[in-house]
Amino acid sequence: MAIVKEKKDAVIVGAGWVGAIMAKELTDAGLNVVILERGPDRDTQTDFAYPRVIDELEGSVHRKYLQSLAQETVTIRHNLSTVAVPKRRMGSFKPGTGVGGAGSHWSGVHFRALPEDLNLRSTMEQRYGKKIMPAGMSIQDFPVTFEELEPHFSHFEYVCGTSGKAGVLNGKVVEGGNPFEGSRSREYPLGPNPDYLGGEMFYKAAREMGYHPFPIPASNTSASYVNPYGCQMGPCNFCGFCSDYGCLNYSKASPNINIFPVLRGRKNFEMRTLAQVLKVNLTADGKMATGVNYLDAGGQECEQPADIVILGAFSLYNVHLMLISKIGPAYDPVTRTGTVGRNYSYQNLNRVSLFFDKNVHANQFMGIGGGGTAFDDLNGNRNDPTKSGFVGGGVIWARQPGGGPVRGIATAPGVPNWGSDWKKGAKDAMRHSFYYEVQGSCMAYDDAYLDLDPNYKDAFGRPLLRMTFDWHDNEIAASAYLVDKAQEMCKVLNPLATKGDAKKPGTHYNINQYQSTHTVGGAIMGADPKTSALNKYLQSWDVPNVFAPGANAFPQNNGYNPTGMVGALAYWCAKAIREQYIKNPGPLVQA
Amino acid sequence: MSDDQQSQSRRRLIKSLVFVPMGAGAAAALHQGLPNANASATAPAEGKPNPYTPKFFNAKEWKFVIAAVDRLIPHDEHGPGAVELGVPEFLDRHMQSPYASGSIWYMQGPFLEATSEFGYQGKLPLKDIIRVGIANVDAHCVKTFSSKAFADLDLRMQEAVLKDLEGGKIKLADISSKQFFADFLAETRAGYFSDPSHGGNKDMGAWKMIGYPGMRGDYLEWVKIRDKPYPLGPVDLAGRRG
Numbered sequence: 001m002a003i004v005k006e007k008k009d010a011v012i013v014g015a016g017w018v019g020a021i022m023a024k025e026l027t028d029a030g031l032n033v034v035i036l037e038r039g040p041d042r043d044t045q046t047d048f049a050y051p052r053v054i055d056e057l058e059g060s061v062h063r064k065y066l067q068s069l070a071q072e073t074v075t076i077r078h079n080l081s082t083v084a085v086p087k088r089r090m091g092s093f094k095p096g097t098g099v100g101g102a103g104s105h106w107s108g109v110h111f112r113a114l115p116e117d118l119n120l121r122s123t124m125e126q127r128y129g130k131k132i133m134p135a136g137m138s139i140q141d142f143p144v145t146f147e148e149l150e151p152h153f154s155h156f157e158y159v160c161g162t163s164g165k166a167g168v169l170n171g172k173v174v175e176g177g178n179p180f181e182g183s184r185s186r187e188y189p190l191g192p193n194p195d196y197l198g199g200e201m202f203y204k205a206a207r208e209m210g211y212h213p214f215p216i217p218a219s220n221t222s223a224s225y226v227n228p229y230g231c232q233m234g235p236c237n238f239c240g241f242c243s244d245y246g247c248l249n250y251s252k253a254s255p256n257i258n259i260f261p262v263l264r265g266r267k268n269f270e271m272r273t274l275a276q277v278l279k280v281n282l283t284a285d286g287k288m289a290t291g292v293n294y295l296d297a298g299g300q301e302c303e304q305p306a307d308i309v310i311l312g313a314f315s316l317y318n319v320h321l322m323l324i325s326k327i328g329p330a331y332d333p334v335t336r337t338g339t340v341g342r343n344y345s346y347q348n349l350n351r352v353s354l355f356f357d358k359n360v361h362a363n364q365f366m367g368i369g370g371g372g373t374a375f376d377d378l379n380g381n382r383n384d385p386t387k388s389g390f391v392g393g394g395v396i397w398a399r400q401p402g403g404g405p406v407r408g409i410a411t412a413p414g415v416p417n418w419g420s421d422w423k424k425g426a427k428d429a430m431r432h433s434f435y436y437e438v439q440g441s442c443m444a445y446d447d448a449y450l451d452l453d454p455n456y457k458d459a460f461g462r463p464l465l466r467m468t469f470d471w472h473d474n475e476i477a478a479s480a481y482l483v484d485k486a487q488e489m490c491k492v493l494n495p496l497a498t499k500g501d502a503k504k505p506g507t508h509y510n511i512n513q514y515q516s517t518h519t520v521g522g523a524i525m526g527a528d529p530k531t532s533a534l535n536k537y538l539q540s541w542d543v544p545n546v547f548a549p550g551a552n553a554f555p556q557n558n559g560y561n562p563t564g565m566v567g568a569l570a571y572w573c574a575k576a577i578r579e580q581y582i583k584n585p586g587p588l589v590q591a
Numbered sequence: 592m593s594d595d596q597q598s599q600s601r602r603r604l605i606k607s608l609v610f611v612p613m614g615a616g617a618a619a620a621l622h623q624g625l626p627n628a629n630a631s632a633t634a635p636a637e638g639k640p641n642p643y644t645p646k647f648f649n650a651k652e653w654k655f656v657i658a659a660v661d662r663l664i665p666h667d668e669h670g671p672g673a674v675e676l677g678v679p680e681f682l683d684r685h686m687q688s689p690y691a692s693g694s695i696w697y698m699q700g701p702f703l704e705a706t707s708e709f710g711y712q713g714k715l716p717l718k719d720i721i722r723v724g725i726a727n728v729d730a731h732c733v734k735t736f737s738s739k740a741f742a743d744l745d746l747r748m749q750e751a752v753l754k755d756l757e758g759g760k761i762k763l764a765d766i767s768s769k770q771f772f773a774d775f776l777a778e779t780r781a782g783y784f785s786d787p788s789h790g791g792n793k794d795m796g797a798w799k800m801i802g803y804p805g806m807r808g809d810y811l812e813w814v815k816i817r818d819k820p821y822p823l824g825p826v827d828l829a830g831r832r833g
Contacts, residue, residue, distance in 0.1 A: 405784035
């Protein structure tokens with residue numbers, strides 16, 4: 001028998017960005033809120049303190065700040081006719097755990113979406129006709145517009161102390177920023193960070209090629225900053241440990257630094273750590289949630305009753321919880337019916353490394369996760385699929401999140417993996433090379449989806465989430481096209497050598513090497529309850545007191561990093577709960 | 592790199608480490624840690640590993656580890672090698688960590704075959720991949736090279752065996768040679784480059800070689816400098832300067 005806890009107004013699963021934002025907004029509205037976080041408590045001064053936090057062996061080999069796959073993982077297969085096998089070691093993507101979640105070990109790249117990213121299907125159909133989409137491509141419009149989200153994009157940037165330069169301010173193009181972005185209501189809270197040599201060289205090459213480079217918006221502070229909640233951040237010092245690590249310097253925005261300090265100590269807020277949520281409990285008719293069941297730190301099963309359930313876990317585990325709890329019908333890829341698991345997509349990331357001689361001091365060890373230079377000339381609406389041969393686009397950038405030798409030193413072509421020549425190659429590359437990345441969008445397809453695995457279980461006896469995903473021709477064409485453009489830019493800079501990794505026809509999704517943690521979709525928002533799990537307020541169509549405002553809500557992935565969009569969706573969802581749902585609980589959109 | 596490029600003293604060091612005669616003398620030498628008394632007497636100019644008694648690896652495995660990491664990261668004109676920076680000690684300590692026992696890997700069955708895109712799908716945790724791999728490679732060498740274990744081969748032969756393991760050209764009895772090689776190399780590199788507190792990278796020798804400032808973690812003043820190499824040497828987690 002589960003131990004029944006005192007009822008709360010809202011229970012939130014997970015203490016990442018979504019959990020922190022929802023807890024802040026709902027406690028502001030006077031609700032009693034509890035967060036259940038599967039990992040330990042974490043804070044800067046106690047857990048991310050210099051120098052211990054930047055031990056590469058603990059952070060990047062032992063994965064100290066990431067989820068342990070021993071307890072939960074996913075299984076993966078390339079297509080419907082094969083048997084999925086587990087992701088046994090951390091590889092292509094890195095879910096976090098502990099307070100802060102992936103929001104503590106992210107890099108800090110903080111994009112909004114482009115306006116056209118939010119109505120991708122209708123934009124494509126209007127411009128090129130329905131036939132532009134290959135068979136099986138199941139992209140959809142977001143049921144929310146850029147204009148509706150703009151105040152929330154903006155607020156989240158001010159919470160994070162995002163450093164950048166506006167490109168379009170109140171409808172006017174501003175020199176120095178991204179001329180293709182959606183119109184902003186105000187500047188970034190902080191100006192751009194200083195750029196690295198690699199970023200500067202990228203800027204020069206991009207200008208020579210006729211592109212429009214701009215500083216990558218970074219939630220790594222370029223100056224001392226106090227956010228609207230009164231949380232203090234210090235200027236980033238380029239320590240080189242963003243990705244995989246918590247920030248030692250109060251510089252990289254995280255739930256730990258930017259939101260939880262004001263929540264801890266609130267009488268109507270409680271954080272329970274080492275609390276593994278097992279399922280969402282529903283009423284007998286399955287139409288309302290009554291709370292959640294979880295294992296507490298001692299392994300006792302507890303029941304937490306609540307009026308509202310917020311799923312704020314990593315995108316994949318939100319979908320997992322919905323499938324386990326039977327919130328909405330599971331997607332069937334054969335009949336293409338059902339909604340939960342539909343439209344899983346990823347990110348199409350490709351890298352080109354540039355190697356120079358010893359007078360080019362790139363100093364890879366210096367780093368700032370979100371900093372650098374990018375351009376959007378091939379992203380969003382700028383890409384014409386009738387010419388490029390693919391739907392979607394991508395951002396190309398020079399980013400230097402900080403490299404250390406345990407994390408790996410990319411060596412020039414022809415350098416072996418070991419022996420004296422490898423030593424020489426590593427020595428040459430450490431200080432005199434940098435890389436460009438092509439981060440492409442990833443479309444959704446009928447045969448790329450999430451469901452429950454029939455063969456494998458997690459440590460709590462539940463079926464693992466099964467991912468069916470492979471690269472489609474569209475994404476392989478995008479990779480080849482965009483990497484080719486990046487290579488053209490490299491030539492302007494005359495490196496000694498370059499090494500690129502465009503996907504080739506027949507390239508299959510590889511779960512070993514890190515690619516990007518931007519796994520999205522599976523419980524998407526949409527206008528039609530037949531083809532989406534959530535309505536425009538991130539509310540379950542089927543169980544209206546369940547909200548899931550994470551990256552699971554994206555109908556497909558755009559060329560940007562998801563965090564800015566996730567934050568905006570969480571604030572958008574919270575506003576709907578505060579202004580509409582609390583007064584009149586029930587579906588916010590009639591099906 | 593060939594044997595000829597190594598200094599005489601360097602060759603003496605490696606030989607003294609790996610040709611431990613089995614028996615009471617060897618047991619005593621291992622108990623005292625490596626190198627044995629004879630090696631200390633001929634200590635080479637470029638340094639020697641600290642005495643260390645392996646707790647995870649047995650005597651045969653230890654010989655393999657020392658020989659193999661010395662081929663993967665040899666001492667040469669570019670900088671120190673894995674042996675002198677204590678990588679064998681790192682490996683022995685790391686194999687005793689929860690990580691090597693599979694603490695953060697999903698270890699449940701069924702164990703199905705899958706293509707390489709899906710990564711390792713076997714049931715062994717890291718410490719057993721390493722242990723089984725070493726035994727398998729030694730068995731392969733004994734069978735192929737007139738009863739010589741890997742560590743007893745000349746350096747060129749050792750390099751040839753490692754290349755074949757890397758390329759998957761050797762069929763081992765219990766494990767994929769590619770998998771074993773990839774994990775062994777990754778561990779060797781981790782020991783070479785990680786903070787000295789983990790047992791390798793003695794005196795931050797690997798960081799000095801590549802010009803990595805270690806745990807300084809503060810480059811705000813340097814990010815805009817374009818015309819000069821970064822001037823400061825490394826600092827480790829304990830605050831020592833290299």
